[in-house]
Amino acid sequence: MTSSIDAHVRLDTHPTHPSAVTAVLTGTQAHIAHLGLEAANWTVIADNTLVLARIDHEESQ
Incomplete structure (x- = not known):
């Protein structure tokens, strides 16, 4: 049996940079x-x- 890793990742959009x-x-x-x-x-x-940010254009305001 393979044991599981106790690591959780919650992803979300950044609150001020879409x-x-x-x-x-x-x-x-x-x-x-x-x-x-x-x-x-x-x-x-x-x-x-x-x-993680992707900056290849101006962000909309």
Whole structure:
């Protein structure tokens, strides 16, 4: 039997930048998801919170 990892990722749109996505990590092994997201060029903005922004045009106001 394969054991599961206790890491949860909640994705949401950034509250002030519609072209960005935030990821909030929880669980006793959240560091595993954290390492994966950082490797995929997500930026750490707070403990267990990362953001991925796509900036290739002006955002609508």
